[in-house]
Amino acid sequence: MTARRPGRRPGSADTRGEILVAARKEFAEKGFDKATVRGIARQASVDPALVHHYFDTKVGMFVEAMRLPINPETFLPTILEGPREEIGRRLVRMILTLFAEDASRQSALGLIRSVMTNEESVGVFREFMTNVLLYRVADELGVPRIRTELAFAQMFGVIVGRHILRLEPLASAEVDELVELLAPTIQRYLTG
Amino acid sequence: MTARRPGRRPGSADTRGEILVAARKEFAEKGFDKATVRGIARQASVDPALVHHYFDTKVGMFVEAMRLPINPETFLPTILEGPREEIGRRLVRMILTLFAEDASRQSALGLIRSVMTNEESVGVFREFMTNVLLYRVADELGVPRIRTELAFAQMFGVIVGRHILRLEPLASAEVDELVELLAPTIQRYLTG
Numbered sequence: 001m002t003a004r005r006p007g008r009r010p011g012s013a014d015t016r017g018e019i020l021v022a023a024r025k026e027f028a029e030k031g032f033d034k035a036t037v038r039g040i041a042r043q044a045s046v047d048p049a050l051v052h053h054y055f056d057t058k059v060g061m062f063v064e065a066m067r068l069p070i071n072p073e074t075f076l077p078t079i080l081e082g083p084r085e086e087i088g089r090r091l092v093r094m095i096l097t098l099f100a101e102d103a104s105r106q107s108a109l110g111l112i113r114s115v116m117t118n119e120e121s122v123g124v125f126r127e128f129m130t131n132v133l134l135y136r137v138a139d140e141l142g143v144p145r146i147r148t149e150l151a152f153a154q155m156f157g158v159i160v161g162r163h164i165l166r167l168e169p170l171a172s173a174e175v176d177e178l179v180e181l182l183a184p185t186i187q188r189y190l191t192g
Numbered sequence: 193m194t195a196r197r198p199g200r201r202p203g204s205a206d207t208r209g210e211i212l213v214a215a216r217k218e219f220a221e222k223g224f225d226k227a228t229v230r231g232i233a234r235q236a237s238v239d240p241a242l243v244h245h246y247f248d249t250k251v252g253m254f255v256e257a258m259r260l261p262i263n264p265e266t267f268l269p270t271i272l273e274g275p276r277e278e279i280g281r282r283l284v285r286m287i288l289t290l291f292a293e294d295a296s297r298q299s300a301l302g303l304i305r306s307v308m309t310n311e312e313s314v315g316v317f318r319e320f321m322t323n324v325l326l327y328r329v330a331d332e333l334g335v336p337r338i339r340t341e342l343a344f345a346q347m348f349g350v351i352v353g354r355h356i357l358r359l360e361p362l363a364s365a366e367v368d369e370l371v372e373l374l375a376p377t378i379q380r381y382l383t384g
Contacts, residue, residue, distance in 0.1 A: 116308045116356060126357050134359070149362040150346075150373055153353045157345030160352075164308060165318050167326070170341040181342055185377050 016054045019044045023065040028120050032128045069104035072133045080140055088187030089179055095155050096175045141190055151189040208246045211236045215257040220312050224320045261296035264325045272332055280379030281371055287347050288367045333382055343381040
């Protein structure tokens, strides 16, 4: 796991951080799908086994490298399991609650701002959002992909209106009130 | 109309442009509501009558100063007149069609990007969006203000997903298909 090879540095206090820096670079250059653990290890000058030691999956590494507030591998089961007729309520509540936490909100808003203004971030964000999240939900629910994108668009607009534009009364509204108003929209997109 | 006063410059080829520069500054400093034609004239070192000569209303001046793709004073009647039960369809089609035109889209996307990343733009954009557009529509339709903000959030997210993130199939979808999918959402928010 920590076997040394010539020219490869062993695990150190900040190896994990260095792997994340390398991962960010590799994801930006190659996109999510084409980036490989081997390539990231090469960028970081460490053994691929060391990358696997720190990060179980490429998705997990991407989540940390891009400072996503949530890992879709935890998010998806929470949304997809449970009654289908309440998927709208679950999804709206989960996203609004996530953005109510300072740390998650700060990192997510930073990502949103960078994606909106940086062509390189857009590409890797788009690929990840669609392949890892939106297309999977659509396929799992058996609905056209455009419907999960419209649900995403609704929630993206709500987050921007609430936390970046700070439109009132939206910015100060209680999560419960927003769930009542938004859940039927998301439900209709996701279950037709 | 073009009467000279000491220290005031008369209308010249680029007076209109200079008034817009001054307006942008005044709006950023004071916000939309508190900015005055008198203050803008002072910033531009011209007579207030000259400002009125070039711009009929403060809204019109704001629209040009902020390079908004559309004047709410034309937009609002188009949306509010006509059958109430088709307001969702009219609004969705109008916004998507607007963003299908290169010039409008470019200026609107520039504004969106600047608002997302610039605290000063946010304030003046928020005040204008709510007071001149969203609150007026809510009051006119007799629905709670948060509902017009959720409709705005849906369309804002669609525009970002389609033109900035360029999620497929959303980015390539026909306007007609999007009207079918989105109109019921907007209709529900606006007419309950």
